[in-house]
Amino acid sequence: MNTKRIIPCLDVKNGRVVKGVNFTGLNDVSSPVELAKYYSDCGADELVFYDITASAEGRRLFTDVLCETARTVFIPLTVGGGINTVEDFDRVLKCGADKVSVNSGAIRNPELIREASRKYGDQCVVLSADVKRLDGQFRVFAKGGREDTGLEAISWIKKGVELGAGEIVLNSIDTDGVKGGFDLEMLEAVSNAVSVPVIASGGAGKIEDFITLFETLPRVDAGLAASIFHFGEVAIPELKKALRRRGIPVREV
Amino acid sequence: MVAIVDYGVGNLFSLTSSFAAIGEEAMATGEPEKLLRADRLVLPGVGAFGDAAEALRMSGLADVVIEAAKKGTPLLGICLGMQLLFDESYEYGLHPGLGLIPGQVRAISERIPPELKIPHIGWNALHFTGEACPIFRHTKEGAYVYFVHSYAAVGCEENTAAVTDYGASLTAAVWKDNVYGTQFHPEKSGRVGLDMLRAFCGKEAGAC
Numbered sequence: 001m002n003t004k005r006i007i008p009c010l011d012v013k014n015g016r017v018v019k020g021v022n023f024t025g026l027n028d029v030s031s032p033v034e035l036a037k038y039y040s041d042c043g044a045d046e047l048v049f050y051d052i053t054a055s056a057e058g059r060r061l062f063t064d065v066l067c068e069t070a071r072t073v074f075i076p077l078t079v080g081g082g083i084n085t086v087e088d089f090d091r092v093l094k095c096g097a098d099k100v101s102v103n104s105g106a107i108r109n110p111e112l113i114r115e116a117s118r119k120y121g122d123q124c125v126v127l128s129a130d131v132k133r134l135d136g137q138f139r140v141f142a143k144g145g146r147e148d149t150g151l152e153a154i155s156w157i158k159k160g161v162e163l164g165a166g167e168i169v170l171n172s173i174d175t176d177g178v179k180g181g182f183d184l185e186m187l188e189a190v191s192n193a194v195s196v197p198v199i200a201s202g203g204a205g206k207i208e209d210f211i212t213l214f215e216t217l218p219r220v221d222a223g224l225a226a227s228i229f230h231f232g233e234v235a236i237p238e239l240k241k242a243l244r245r246r247g248i249p250v251r252e253v
Numbered sequence: 254m255v256a257i258v259d260y261g262v263g264n265l266f267s268l269t270s271s272f273a274a275i276g277e278e279a280m281a282t283g284e285p286e287k288l289l290r291a292d293r294l295v296l297p298g299v300g301a302f303g304d305a306a307e308a309l310r311m312s313g314l315a316d317v318v319i320e321a322a323k324k325g326t327p328l329l330g331i332c333l334g335m336q337l338l339f340d341e342s343y344e345y346g347l348h349p350g351l352g353l354i355p356g357q358v359r360a361i362s363e364r365i366p367p368e369l370k371i372p373h374i375g376w377n378a379l380h381f382t383g384e385a386c387p388i389f390r391h392t393k394e395g396a397y398v399y400f401v402h403s404y405a406a407v408g409c410e411e412n413t414a415a416v417t418d419y420g421a422s423l424t425a426a427v428w429k430d431n432v433y434g435t436q437f438h439p440e441k442s443g444r445v446g447l448d449m450l451r452a453f454c455g456k457e458a459g460a461c
Binding site for chain 2: 001002003005040045067070071072074075076093094095096098120121122123166167195196197221251252253
């Protein structure tokens with residue numbers, strides 16, 4: 001049976017890893033290449049690189065770092081941030097990315113999902129959604145969680161899957177950075193709505209949060225986190241040991 | 254020297270990098286002379302079977318791969334490249350493959366419970382079958398490897414080297430004489446995968 005995946009996320013700005021708490025207040029942590037290799041060695045099942053740079057120069061630094069990482073790390077790499085066109089897919093896939101995640105770019109132009117999945121296959125297109133409770137519904141936010149799109153999250157995500165997204169990253173803005181656990185209510189609503197893999201993001205603070213996630217929502221395929229891994233609050237080998245003890249299937253390295 | 258068959262399908266960056274990481278010279282090429290001169294061949298592939306099979310034939314490289322395999326050059330097909338080794342595939346119609354290993358490629362949806370997700374994406378365990386396959390000489394039973402596929406080979410029990418369990422027993426690797434195929438991606442399966450590439454290149458297992 002497929003194992004549950006543990007995925008560290010590296011936010012990259014100007015070629016360096018940073019992580020925002022509730023998307024503000026950035027701390028420089030480390031070199032993406034070194035951090036990626038470290039995570040791969042200690043049992044991460046996949047890595048996500050988010051490019052949070054806006055400038056062309058920052059983008060060039062990002063692709064350099066991505067190429068360098070793909071030369072030394074041999075687990076699946078997902079890349080997101082600044083993906084607005086099929087050419088952006090091409091740019092990062094040529095540098096060794098295996099999957100590309102779209103967010104604001106797909107909100108502006110949903111056809112991007114269809115075009116990219118036709119060209120590279122559904123498995124290559126990840127729809128990432130930043131979602132927050134607003135006016136009694138789950139609402140999609142764009143631009144790193146700053147802008148209310150007015151879109152209802154469940155219908156947006158279902159539409160994304162119909163257009164060809166092969167995987168969903170659901171990031172709850174309500175729980176992100178709080179370290180009080182994943183947003184189970186929101187995750188349940190999404191995983192019941194789609195048949196593609198769902199990756200939980202936002203809110204993990206300790207090992208028990210991952211146990212609760214996979215025990216409560218067996219349809220969720222993976223847990224993603226950033227700062228708790230970067231700052232060593234949760235070590236991946238211990239996390240996997242704890243999951244295995246609870247009978248949750250995880251990959252041994 | 255390993256030659257990676259470049260027929261314009263898929264991304265060869267990770268594959269080329271993984272051979273570099275194990276200290277094996279590798280080049281992606283579509284030149285028949287270079288492919289026929291190589292010590293080993295790798296046949297990659299992503300996308301749909303029909304498109305890839307046609308690209309391989311249109312480029313004239315299907316015959317080159319068959320010729321190299323027939324003269325004994327070790328050949329490793331990966332993912333869709335593995336599926337191309339078979340007689341035929343039923344992905345969007347019936348399409349002929351290279352016929353190097355007897356069997357067909359069929360949708361896994363025909364065989365697995367409906368609640369399981371398709372594609373089969375993620376890390377799953379290998380279970381060896383039959384005679385010990387040389388490319389797994391550094392690999393332990395139950396090792397985890399990375400899969401991304403919606404189709405799998407059937408009717409190839411005699412040449413199956415490993416299976417994986419995803420609601421049904423799915424063909425994970427095949428082996429016939431000098432021809433090998435892995436449904437999973439060794440170049441994305443961490444240290445376990447690199448050790449398979451080392452074994453394919455006749456190298457010892459990596460340190461640590």
